[in-house]
Amino acid sequence: MKLRLIIIGLLLTGAVQAKQTNKMNQKNTEIATLGSGCFWCTEAIFQELKGVEKVESGYMGGELKNPTYKDICTGETGHAEVCQITFDPEIISFTELLEVFWQVHNPTTLNRQGADVGTQYRSAIFYHNKEQKKIAKELLEELDKSEAYNDPIVTEITEAEKFYKAENYHQDYYNLNKSQPYCSFVIKPKQDKFRKVFKDKLKK
Numbered sequence: 001m002k003l004r005l006i007i008i009g010l011l012l013t014g015a016v017q018a019k020q021t022n023k024m025n026q027k028n029t030e031i032a033t034l035g036s037g038c039f040w041c042t043e044a045i046f047q048e049l050k051g052v053e054k055v056e057s058g059y060m061g062g063e064l065k066n067p068t069y070k071d072i073c074t075g076e077t078g079h080a081e082v083c084q085i086t087f088d089p090e091i092i093s094f095t096e097l098l099e100v101f102w103q104v105h106n107p108t109t110l111n112r113q114g115a116d117v118g119t120q121y122r123s124a125i126f127y128h129n130k131e132q133k134k135i136a137k138e139l140l141e142e143l144d145k146s147e148a149y150n151d152p153i154v155t156e157i158t159e160a161e162k163f164y165k166a167e168n169y170h171q172d173y174y175n176l177n178k179s180q181p182y183c184s185f186v187i188k189p190k191q192d193k194f195r196k197v198f199k200d201k202l203k204k
Helices: 002-013 039-046 094-103 130-146 181-197
Strands: 030-036 052-060 080-087 123-127 156-159
Touching: 030 039, 030 094, 039 052, 039 080, 039 094, 039 181, 080 094, 080 123, 094 130, 094 181, 123 130, 130 156
Parallel strands: 123 156
Antiparallel strands: 030 080, 030 123, 052 080
């Protein structure tokens, strides 16, 4: 909750930009690509937000072409597990997506989220344009200054590369596998906490 209050304060003071520039006379969606540990967790969170139209799990940031999940799990391909989020900036801004992003994972642990360890689990923002880059860097800088975390933020901010969609069984994973132990003991507690903090942003 403290982190959210800090970000809301930054929005109100104009320290970061809240709205995106929209094209005239047509519905305009944008893409955000975020890595915050296991993409099963990331997907389960972001698909519940108003204004988010689609969330796909996949891989980005590595050298191997057409990587498989088995390849990624070695931690040697350079890819991060990410979610590519299609959103309507008239309903939810890129800044608001980052507000959720930084709230629902620990961006101060390098290449690790809880028991998930490896470069594939790194905290990462892959920006798709100059505006996203500017917003991400400004917000990260302001968060560090605010001492919202006890340790420095290590989130990687880098230009988006080719997105490799993960295998079909990874898509909508939590909703289709709620009884699976990882879903019950890792994803559900994160989701419950997220729903309490961001109840005003949830789809009805």
